[in-house]
Amino acid sequence: MDAGLAALLGTAVGSLGTLGAAVVNGRAQARTQHVQWRRQHRRDAYAAYLSALHDRDIAMDAILSVLRGPSLDLPELDGTVQHFIARARDVHRAAEVVILEGPPSIVEATDRIAKESSGLSEVMQRMVKDAHAGDTGERAQHSATAAAQERRLYQAVSEFRVQARGVLGNAD
Secondary structure: OOHHHHHHHHHHHHHHHHHHHHHHHHHHHHHHHHHHHHHHHHHHHHHHHHHHHHHHHHHHHHHHHHHHOOOOOHHHHHHHHHHHHHHHHHHHHHHHHHHHHOOHHHHHHHHHHHHHHHHHHHHHHHHHHHHHHOOOOOHHHHHHHHHHHHHHHHHHHHHHHHHHHHHHOOOO
16 A cells, blocks of 8 residues: 555544544533533523412412401402412412423422412411401411411422422532
């Protein structure tokens, strides 16, 4: 084999090696970018969900404050209930995105929050109904039940945060 042919073959082999390395690196970079893109979408969805939960919880606290207050203002109560309903809808919309973007562990944590939220909403509905009827007989019991349910809801939200941190790679 003459030197020219050997040089040509050497160049061809070198070019193929460089091309192969570029393809492998390109695929690795594409995978890394996809992982980063997915993580960012999940982070945004989880943050929006937690923000909606926070806003809903403030609205819930306003209802409980009116119900537990020394004098009951029914128009104020009805206004706080309407505000709460709007915030609860925001939570539901944000949860749908979390469910679409998240793995099963996040879906389970979101379901637990929904379950605990539903339990608290049921107690609050009874409290509002009793307030409209002027019935104060079960006020103390409902208030204690609401407080216990609030603690369970807080725990569920805390567990969601832990799961979200794990999914996003921030579990240290």
